[in-house]
Amino acid sequence: MAGTGLAPLRDRPDVLLSVEELTVEFPVGRHDVVHAVSGISFDVAEGETLGIVGESGCGKSTVARSIIRLNKIRSGKVLFEGIDLASLKGEELRRHRPNLQMIFQDPISSLNPRRKVRDVISEGVKIWAGSTGAWSEGRIDELMHAVGVDPKYGDRRPHEFSGGQCQRIGIARALAMDPKVLICDEPVSALDVSVQAQVLNLLEDMKQRYGLTLLFISHDLSVVKNVSDRIIVMYLGKACEIGSADELYENPRHPYTRALLASIPEPAPTVDVSEGNIDGELPSPITPPNGCRFNTRCPYADEVCFEVEPQMEAVGDDHYIACHHQVAVSISS
Template sequence: MAQPQSILDVRNLKKYFPIRGGVFGRKVGEVKAVDNVSFSVNKGETLGIVGESGCGKSTTGRTILRLEEPTSGEVQFEGKNLVRLKGEEMRRMRRELQMVFQDPFASLNPRKTAGEIIEEPLQVHGIGSAKERKEQVKELLRVVGLDAFHAGRYPHQFSGGQRQRIGIARALAVKPKLIVADEPVSALDVSIQSQVLNLLEDLQEKFDLTYLFIAHDLSVVRHISDRVGVMYLGRMVELADRDGLYENPLHPYTQALLSAVPVPDPETKRERIILSGDVPSPSNPPKGCAFHTRCPHVMDVCREVRPEFKEHGDGHFAACHLLEK
């Protein structure tokens, strides 16, 4: 059986935002939004990234696409380091890399019609004639489940689910290979979420897409992802295939997250793991393991030494000193 081919390799990615203060706006600190994150995404798969709000998952996605410039690290896409690409090189590469944003209303220009919004990427990259672009817009609307007449409507005339479909159509316009979906269903009603998730799965099969799917809803991530990475305070703490992570979580933080997922069977009782304390500030993360201030199994070594993110069998990665015992 052939080994899966990696399309995206992220190595030691960091994104620090400066904190400025005083009259002259001097740098007085920095927020470590993404702190030395490494992972790979295989061609044709969906890698889900989960974690609490503020853990850095959305910033990771934006930094990979260079919507935020990385502080350091490498982002290899099909063998090319995106961090080193300049100007026109990066602009051409954006045809291969697209994003679906969390808020479908804020990400659409209210002064443009749906047709103009979807056509804009085609114009930017000089794809097709005006007539060909109009036909392409109609086809894209059909592909995402909308009618051709919707091209003449403005964003405020659509429902939330329809607006997200327009955002997906815009991302598909330039025929990308990788789509970063940043919580694409979190702003939608539950009934609409399933429709959009099913649409994303259908499009992945039809267009041979690879997804980096960012979310905080663990049940949604389990439904759509092949592998799942868990982030905490800007760091990746666990990464495994979907079933391995949900059935055998290794990191105490992952165990706590999964214990909070509702079980549909009222007869089934799950032991809830309640974490004490608050998430530390990313501008002043704790020494050693970032999770040690809330971990129920904390040891002395956790307070001093940062655990190595490494494999513990069958492609299951985790960063925890407990696994060394």
């Protein structure tokens, strides 16, 4: 697994966000660095939902937070409408912020417990309207209505609402900025099972209504499949497979993707996945393996995998993988 290379970038006029060779490293201790994300490239077309799936520590949340510039970026580009967000600083960066908004994982932690929900939702509008007051209470009411929280409860504080409701308030706060891209970082994993579907449907409806482009990060393979048009599978800071949602699940080509699908408690009958367990431990992101990063656990690994980092290559229509053994895999399937 390597996943470097610009192959998955599409040459289409409607590409809205394009991430090129993004690398993020965090210092730990005095000398070490965590290689959180290492040279990942992908793009998102306008109106598309891109899912990023992977296990904890694969760097999926770091990718999201880097796009929205909550992390320091080591190198690489984040092109949004032709502007490299990664190169922006201070006031210039702040001016671009409203275009990209985020929904956080923990709905309760993401709302200030001391503020009324109406103030939480209108905060962004107030910041940008400045003292002119060029925003209306009507707009806030409309947003609250749209996400299914009655505006008459606007004076309540977040702890008076359930987790699902708090997540909707967070969605309304993001929508108030009229963003083009909405980044959802595990938006339903903290919610009760019976409430997850409500929030997923809400996101889908908001996407249609407000013409959003979605980046959807989750560890849950079924959830990601449901919401996404296109999916990236990540492992240890690299992308290993990119493809359209249905194609990726029906015809997984990368050994890691296949192992992931095989691990789902109740595998879908349509997917015939021979890879069973992947054993062993996730290697430390401080000292990731040379060559392919999946080589310590991959059933197909051979000498090449330990020496040469595989590049992203097309294996089908809008389907890319980074693996030296794609042929072997496709035969066995």
